[in-house]
Amino acid sequence: MTGERRTAVVIGTGLIGASLALALTADGWTVHLQDRTSSHARVAAGLGAGVLDKPEPGVVDLVVVAVPPAAIAAVVRQSLQTFPAATVTDVGSVKAGVLDALWDGDADLGRYVGSHPMAGSQHSGPVTAHADLFDGRTWVVAPHRRSREESVQDVLALVRACRAREVVMDVDDHDAAVARVSHLPHLMSVLMAGHLTAVPTSDLLLAGQGLRDVTRIAGSDPGLWQQILSANATAVLAELRAVSGELAGLIRSLETGTTTGELEEQLARGVDGTRRIPGKHGAAPATYHQVVVEIPDTPGALGRLFAEVGAAGVNVEDIAIEHDQAREIGYLALSVAPEQADDLLATMRAGGWSVGS
Numbered sequence: 357m358t359g360e361r362r363t364a365v366v367i368g369t370g371l372i373g374a375s376l377a378l379a380l381t382a383d384g385w386t387v388h389l390q391d392r393t394s395s396h397a398r399v400a401a402g403l404g405a406g407v408l409d410k411p412e413p414g415v416v417d418l419v420v421v422a423v424p425p426a427a428i429a430a431v432v433r434q435s436l437q438t439f440p441a442a443t444v445t446d447v448g449s450v451k452a453g454v455l456d457a458l459w460d461g462d463a464d465l466g467r468y469v470g471s472h473p474m475a476g477s478q479h480s481g482p483v484t485a486h487a488d489l490f491d492g493r494t495w496v497v498a499p500h501r502r503s504r505e506e507s508v509q510d511v512l513a514l515v516r517a518c519r520a521r522e523v524v525m526d527v528d529d530h531d532a533a534v535a536r537v538s539h540l541p542h543l544m545s546v547l548m549a550g551h552l553t554a555v556p557t558s559d560l561l562l563a564g565q566g567l568r569d570v571t572r573i574a575g576s577d578p579g580l581w582q583q584i585l586s587a588n589a590t591a592v593l594a595e596l597r598a599v600s601g602e603l604a605g606l607i608r609s610l611e612t613g614t615t616t617g618e619l620e621e622q623l624a625r626g627v628d629g630t631r632r633i634p635g636k637h638g639a640a641p642a643t644y645h646q647v648v649v650e651i652p653d654t655p656g657a658l659g660r661l662f663a664e665v666g667a668a669g670v671n672v673e674d675i676a677i678e679h680d681q682a683r684e685i686g687y688l689a690l691s692v693a694p695e696q697a698d699d700l701l702a703t704m705r706a707g708g709w710s711v712g713s
């Protein structure tokens with residue numbers, strides 16, 4: 357944002373609001389924090405996300421509405437009235453309903469441009485907020501027919517201040533896309549985690565990283581997700597129906613005992629699907645090679661390992677840690693470009709580490 361337009365109000369200082377407020381403050385903005393639950397705003401201010409005093413309405417350049425989906429339209433409408441010169445955006449997970457709710461009223465919609473950061477976590481509230489939550493992540497900006505260009509630029513400035521990757525797209529296209537890449541995955545995770553409530557504890561003790569990977573997001577706030585899913589019900593329904601057909605196919609193939617055909621195809625499609633997911637910064641999907649190293653439960657083992665990897669000049673793209681509770685050791689999976697895998701394996705073996713790939 358250019359020098360003179362640097363005062364923001366963030367309404368809703370939970371995980372997303374407090375995180376973006378921290379990023380704006382770090383970028384030099386003056387940020388005023390507001391929340392219906394005053395303790396949330398106080399915690400966010402305590403983290404350094406901004407100040408609690410009310411701004412002079414005329415000096416506010418940008419209002420970011422980061423409240424739950426069902427409350428967004430009313431807070432956007434109120435913000436457009438209260439702050440006469442400000443661009444107003446929201447960060448809600450579904451975009452069309454907010455615009456529909458505001459379209460026929462007397463709100464100055466030219467100053468409203470919705471947006472949606474594609475980053476978050478299963479936690480709510482300001483306590484786990486952090487300034488780099490959006491770093492390198494995609495942030496959709498969704499202008500509409502009546503949006504002013506200057507307001508679109510203001511929202512893009514917010515995205516850049518949060519060091520996110522901007523994607524400008526149509527509201528309805530956005531809602532259809534997030535049904536596929538966020539809302540259906542959430543429901544799949546919920547189904548899997550919910551299924552565990554009937555599994556004996558003695559079985560759950562065997563759980564490895566695979567189960568944790570597919571269930572993490574199921575721990576999110578159910579109230580928030582009820583609002584997200586009902587706001588995007590039509591698009592999510594289409595995805596759910598497609599998956600239920602594929603699930604029926606899997607059941608059929610296991611009932612008939614045929615491991616070729618449907619089962620084989622679904623497993624192969626799964627591999628293809630994982631390869632289609634882009635990397636951070638929207639980079640083209642990469643296929644990395646994983647080298648798995650056994651980490652003894654001794655002080656300094658991880659530090660020594662990373663020092664050796666660094667000294668060998670190997671660029672680690674991703675890491676994952678899994679604990680073996682029975683043996684009190686850990687496994688570190690290091691993802692590297694395929695052409696670096698042999699070097700990494702050789703370095704680890706030379707350092708006396710136990711490795712596999």
Ligand SMILES: NC(=O)c1ccc[n+]([C@@H]2O[C@H](COP(=O)([O-])OP(=O)(O)OC[C@H]3O[C@@H](n4cnc5c(N)ncnc54)[C@H](O)[C@@H]3O)[C@@H](O)[C@H]2O)c1
Nearest residue numbers: 368370371372392393396423424425448449476477480481
């Ligand atoms: N959690 C995620 O992963 C994620 C990611 C991207 C976008 N979003 C969207 O961001 C928004 C906020 O989600 P969150 O995860 O930060 O939730 P959160 O529960 O952590 O924070 C929401 C905050 O809004 C406050 N609030 C509720 N109603 C209000 C009102 N009328 N006026 C003022 N404050 C109000 C709450 O007290 C709370 O502090 C949602 O619309 C969600 O769809 C969430």
Ligand SMILES: O=C(O)C(=O)C[C@]1(C(=O)O)C=C[C@@H](O)C=C1
Nearest residue numbers: 449473474475476477478538573
């Ligand atoms: O990483 C997570 O925990 C998330 O669920 C974040 C996630 C997603 O990627 O689906 C969830 C909902 C939001 O609207 C945007 C991002």
